[in-house]
Amino acid sequence: MHAQRVRSAEVIIIGAGLAGAATAFFLTQRGVRDVLLLEGEVVPGAHASGRNAAMVRQVVPDPEVAALARQGAAFIRQAAEAQHQPGLYRQTGSLLLASGPDWESLQLDAEVAEQAGTAAECLTPSETAGRVPILQGAEFDGAVWCPSDGVVDVAWLLAYYLEHAQRAGAQLLTDCPVTGFGVRSGRITSVITRDGPIHGEVAVNAGGAWAGEVGRLAGAAPVALTAYRRHLFVTGPLDWVAPTWPFVWDVTHQLYFRPESSGLLLCPCDEVPWPPELPPVDPAMAEFLAEKVTKHLPGLTSIPLLRSWAGLRTFAPDRRFVVGWDPVLAGFFWVAGLGGHGVTVSGALGALASNLILAGPKNSAGPFDPARLLATREHPDK
Ligand SMILES: Cc1cc2nc3c(=O)[nH]c(=O)nc-3n(C[C@H](O)[C@H](O)[C@H](O)COP(=O)(O)OP(=O)(O)OC[C@H]3O[C@@H](n4cnc5c(N)ncnc54)[C@H](O)[C@@H]3O)c2cc1C
Incomplete structure (x- = not known):
């Protein structure tokens, strides 16, 4: 028109x-x-809106944002359910890993979620690795399991x-x-x-x-x-990835991954101020991701990356x-x-x-x- x-x-x-x-x-x-x-x-x-990781995450530090996240997640779940079409919202749950002072804060964020009626359970590292075995060998003090989180078809x-x-x-x-x-x-x-x-x-x-x-x-x-550029990477098919795994976010080392098309989607949580435009991919970011993975998620070291893209996240101060x-x-x-x-x-x-x-x-x-x-x-x- x-x-x-x-x-x-x-x-x-x-x-x-x-x-x-x-x-x-x-x-x-x-x-x-x-x-x-x-x-x-x-x-x-x-x-x-077309270049993101599609994760629905409700346990976040700012209580005002967390309240909207819970309300937004409930809306997505209900809208998807009403379509009677599998896959629109995959309620895989999430595992948020943390260490040191971040682990203290994350447990408080989980308490806030619980009080508001959103289940958020604290797990030990071995309980966490029981759910996603490649987390064995990763160093973190504990994890929050939020079963109603998931991935939406954006x-x-x-x-x-x-x-x-x-x-x-x-x-x-x-x-x-x-x-x-x-x-x-x-x-x-x-x-x-x-x-x-x-x-x-x-x-x-x-x-x-x-x-x-x-x-x-x-x-x-x-x-x-201010807009900040962030990269996402996907691998080819990996036979050891279970499509039912939750998304896993290491909030201390700022790194996340989740199942995607028989492989994984990964993000090194890079954050560089960028002008409003379609941002180009920086080839150095693959190296940045590899370094973070080797250090903090050794179970994922040397996985082959198939493609990548970047998008802009925009914030007030x-x-x-x-x-x-x-x-x-x-x-x-x-x-x-x-x-x-x-x-x-x-x-x-x-x-x-x-x-x-x-x-x-x-x-x-x-x-x-x-x-x-x-x-x-x-x-x-x-
Ligand atoms: C890499 C990455 C990963 C992310 N992962 C997640 C995630 O897992 N979970 C989550 O909840 N969020 C995630 N986000 C955040 C989420 O994608 C954004 O917060 C959301 O998409 C922003 O939506 P928007 O409508 O504000 O912006 P946009 O999607 O950018 O839409 C703005 C629109 O305005 C149009 N526009 C601009 N100027 C004009 C003009 N002058 N005239 C007409 N049209 C105009 C643009 O063309 C654009 O289409 C992620 C973002 C990125 C970049």
Whole structure:
């Protein structure tokens, strides 16, 4: 569909990754049908939402993020179950390994999960290796087993949000980059595309790694977002890998792996600031992964890697999501800075964002409100 044919919309969402798609889904579920999603790429999900590890992880250190992760995981489980199609959500569980002070903190995070009703059991190293035998010889003080974690079919999840939203009236325009905004008296009046302006009083910034740039184009508050490149690697088939293994994340040494297509997917948790673009693969990262594996997961030493890719994870300075009305520009709403949790939390964030959009500008997402990032700027007297 061409932008010329769409002249206005009640809510215009910029970006059709998981953030934008989930927001559109919940807006339409709550009765807002005149929703327009504008995606700059030819297909939705070309960036972080199509280049991630697809893991649903609920035990995380920040309690505010953990609450959304539990809610997001429950949404994914229920949506997948309702499809009656195996494989959309593989509830493999997860093993989070840690040592030293990290092990102390991880046990506290597990307690928080337990208190909120999400099973999270502490295991000794030998109990852990009993579940995933190649962990024998790895050095860690203990592990948290979270049985309801798992791996989601992300292409399905994104399509689920988009198709339901479209069925309920939302429109999606792809190959339609937003190049500017119309603003009058401090309010959004339109969103500019190369096919002309589209009138609307609510613009939702779900631009992922580009969200900072989209905010600047609009003249919104200067929310500092930084994108970081991260690599993923996959092996060919390995006959000793059980497809039922949980995902395993060594949080002390920052390294994870999980079964993928009869082999393994691995990540060295590299984190290099990167400009918003499709990031190239750095060949040195295979060496970085090999070094980490040899040191910390000796059971996986010398496994042949078949291919790799990189994607961008985007963070606010305090690493919390940015969800809510812009403190400067009326009608401009942020759903950004999803970092490394965007798959897991998408359902919860979409629900939160749509509630706030419907409740109007006086309402805040508390710990995720964009205004918090302005308050932390240095006082001029200092
Ligand atoms: C390597 C890697 C591994 C990860 N693993 C996991 C994991 O296991 N579990 C998990 O929960 N999360 C994971 N994540 C994080 C997750 O993928 C992201 O948090 C999530 O995909 C972000 O979604 P988004 O919609 O904000 O951004 P994106 O998916 O980047 O979507 C933003 C969209 O906005 C569009 N856009 C930007 N500017 C414009 C414009 N001007 N006009 C129109 N469109 C525009 C872009 O084209 C893009 O499609 C991982 C991320 C990476 C990179």
